[in-house]
Amino acid sequence: MNFKVVSFNDSLKLKAISIFNILNMKEAIHIQDVDFLLIDTETIDDNAIESYKNREASCFLLFVVNNDEDIKKLLKNGFSNYIQYSFSSEELKSWCKFFQKTKKTEIIHLNQEININLKKSEIFIDNQIYILTKQEILLFKSLSKGEFVSTKNLKSLLKLNSDTSVRTLINRIKKKIKFDIFIQKRNHGYKLNIDNFEKENNNSELYIKELEEQNTLIQKIVDNSSVYIVTFIHKQLFCINKAFRDLLGNEVVKELWDEENGDFFQLIKHSSKNKEQLKKELFNKKTITEVKIYDFKSDGFYDFKVETYFFKKLDKHLLIFS
Incomplete structure (x- = not known):
C-alpha cells in the first residue's frame, strides 16, 4: 500500500512517515x-x-x-475522516487498518461487455x-x-497543463479501445457512461446516507465538548476520542491497547454475569x-448515559457518553 503526506510541517511528515514505514507502506512517487x-x-x-473531493474516488x-x-x-465539505495534530502512533495505525478493511473496489462495471x-x-x-497507462x-x-467531474478538476488531479490535455487523454483512450465510454456535458465536465452504476461491494446511496449520519454525529461532538465517544469496528475497540482519553487518563487507555485481551468494557462497573449482556445492550x-x-x-x-449508533455497511458502532 502506497502513501503520501501533504504538509508544510517537516516534524509532522517525519512522524507520519516513520509510522507508515513500520506498517511496510511505501511512499508514492507518482x-x-x-x-x-x-x-x-x-x-x-x-x-x-474541490480537488480532494474527487480524489476520494481513487x-x-x-x-x-x-x-x-x-x-x-472538513465537515462542511463532506470529509469525516480526521485525526488531531497530536495523534498517537496507534491512532494512525488504526486508521490504516480501517482503510484496509473498507478500501474501495478495484473493478468498475460499465455494462455487460x-x-x-x-x-x-x-x-x-x-x-x-487493453492495457491502461498509469x-x-x-x-x-x-x-x-x-x-x-469538471475538466478543471481533472486537469488538477491528472497533473496536466491544460484542458486540452484532458481532452487529448480521453480521445487517446477512445482510439485505443474503439469505444466511447465517456459522457461530456458543457459546464459539467466528464463522467463514465455506466448503464447501471455499480461497483463491487458498494452501494452509493447507503454510503452517502451513512456519511451524512457520520457528519451529523461528529458535528455533535464538535459543538459539545462534554460529549465523549468510543468507536468500535466489527465490535472491536477502534478509537477512544481525545476528550475521553484525557478524562480517563492516557495510561489507562494505553493499557487497553497493550493488553493482549484488553477490553474497553472492563472500565465499566458490572458483575461478571452481566458483562456479555451489557455488551449486547450497548451494541x-x-x-x-x-x-x-x-x-x-x-x-x-463517572456516571454516564450511553447512546449507541450503528453503521451497518461499515459494521461500525459509535458509543457516545454524556
Missing part, C-alpha cells in the same frame, strides 16, 4: 499511485478542497486537524484486454463515482443505557 493520503489541513484552500483521505475551525471546514480492473490496469471489452488509470479512478442501535465507569484517579466512578 500521485496516481497513492492509496492512502494524509493531509495537513493547513495546506488546504478552496481549490484544494484513494483513502485522512486529514490532520489543528483546531475546531479545521474540523468545521466492458469492465475496468483498476488494480491490474486493464480494461476488458468483449473478451479482449495516467489513464488515474482518470478512471477520478471518474469512478459515476458523477460528472444495540440507538440504545440509551446508564453506566458507571471507573475513575482511577479518585477511586470513584
